[in-house]
């Protein structure tokens with residue numbers, strides 16, 4: 401039995417819970433208030449979810465844990481069998497984890513209505529009782545902390561038009577897609593869907609974002625519940641020679657449009673020893689602190705690409721190139 405130590409307001413926690421449900425990996429869902437302490441006790445980075453393994457080990461960081469579960473459990477894997485599809489699915493998952501998360505954070509903490517509602521609910525989730533005074537007191541502290549972190553993670557009012565435009569393009573692509581084909585790489589979900597779901601699961605709850613999704617992307621909104629528990633899905637991967645679905649092409653185009661410039665500018669700033677970096681996409685500015693973690697993401701994408709066979713690259717290069725996603729890998 402695994403335990404997911406997470407939170408309902410944490411996109412990566414819901415990503416891992418949905419993944420384990422789909423994979424039919426027996427687990428306990430534990431959400432509480434002592435998560436930072438648990439991570440510190442176990443010598444882990446201070447992020448959730450923390451996954452407690454059946455052997456008593458603890459790990460966090462959802463992507464490596466997801467891959468580790470692929471090794472440990474042979475049924476219902478989420479990495480497509482075809483290496484070309486697997487590469488694209490990984491790129492889309494990474495884009496969701498590192499870029500779409502800015503929509504999650506921005507929608508939650510930019511506007512007062514969301515700040516108040518979500519800080520209260522997240523405190524309620526952590527305390528589970530104990531009275532309104534302590535709950536709302538904790539909410540105020542949490543709200544101040546999160547709002548204070550907005551500039552460092554790039555969720556400022558100046559940056560938000562680009563984040564929002566990008567998120568809407570993602571949801572527009574999904575909206576066209578989910579009512580037709582439902583999954584990205586066949587009739588079963590891949591790691592890309594779980595990454596996207598994690599972030600959008602929060603937009604489906606937070607007041608401003610939820611209203612927007614209900615009004616403009618109603619089937620994507622409903623699809624979130626399909627991914628949340630896909631334990632009943634039995635499906636197949638697309639054949640390796642099947643063309644990439646238009647939705648995957650649109651999502652890749654979004655990667656090329658915003659995420660690639662973002663990763664490259666972050667890396668260039670880190671090389672130059674700069675503390676912040678700035679990009680402009682479609683005349684919209686974006687600025688944030690330079691992040692080490694995203695250097696790791698870039699290096700990881702490049703080493704995955706380098707490990708592909710010539711045959712796989714021959715199939716994947718035209719698709720990546722059309723989406724402006726090839727050059728940064730080479």
Ligand SMILES: N[C@@H](CCC(=O)N[C@@H](CS)C(=O)NCC(=O)O)C(=O)O
Pocket residue numbers: 409410411412413446447448449460461462463497
């Ligand atoms: N790369 C990590 C990111 C996890 C993450 O950032 N989790 C957030 C909550 S969703 C967190 O714990 N943030 C630390 C904090 O708020 O102090 C993963 O994929 O698990």
